Amino acid sequence: MGLYDSSQLLNIVLAANARYTAAQSNNNPFGVYGFNQINPNMFRPLFQMPQVKLNLDYSPRTQAIRRDLGFTSNRALNAVKVAEVELAKGVREIGSSNDSIDIRKYKNGAINNHQWCQYFTSYCFGRGQGSNNNDTFGFDGSTQSVKRKAIDAGCYAYKNTGYTPKKGDLAMWTKSASSGHVGIVSEVYADGSFDVIEGNSGNAVRKHHYKSQNSVGPTFNGFVKMSEWTEGTNSNQVCYA
Secondary structure (H helix, E strand, C coil): CCCCCHHHHHHHHHHHHHHHHHHHCCCCCCCCCCHHHCCHHHHCCCCCCCCCCCCCCCCHHHHHHHHHHCCCCCHHHHHHHHHHHHHHCCCECCCCCCCCHHHHHHCCCCCCCCCCHHHHHHHHHHHHHCCCCCCCCCCCCCHHHHHHHHHHCCCEEECCCCCCCCCCCEEEEECCCCCEEEEEEEEECCCCCEEEEECCCCCECEEEEECCHHHCCCCEEEEECHHHHCCCCCCCCCCCC
């Protein structure tokens, strides 16, 4: 099929408009199955696209779950709520396989023997935001990849540099450039101690209490400041369903 020049294209458009106008009149030559039965959006200008709206789940069931679990508009706090739900379930590996039904859920359905602490935090923040948290670290199974992303975003604080962790921050360990450990800070106390919910801790989801940043261990590196990282993003999504 050859290309039309501008005059040919104009003639085609004018002819189509004339037929459409005729189809809308009382003397419609095309009958009840003619042009008047076609969605008028089909006749919009070629480059005028209809506006797409995000269809969020505001069903009574979802909103009831949201209220019962105490979700707020703060995404970091929502992730803590999700972590607490998973902790209460007693999630653990089958043997020491890095695998179970729940762990596959954290891994977005994958069945493998990969370490899963970062998959756990990806799941908690994804569910806490009603998405895959692509505006922060996304679905990521690598602790050190998330650490690099946080550094690039200006949202990383090395230990003992004066930063006080906040509820919802990520506590980050670094063993090498490609390996480490991570958990979600679930509580911070006035004495400087804090709790962290960690996936893949002793082959399970566990909560640990640390007296200070120095007491966490030699490979503990710092915190991802999730409350800052998620600031300004759209937090009006359903948090858990």
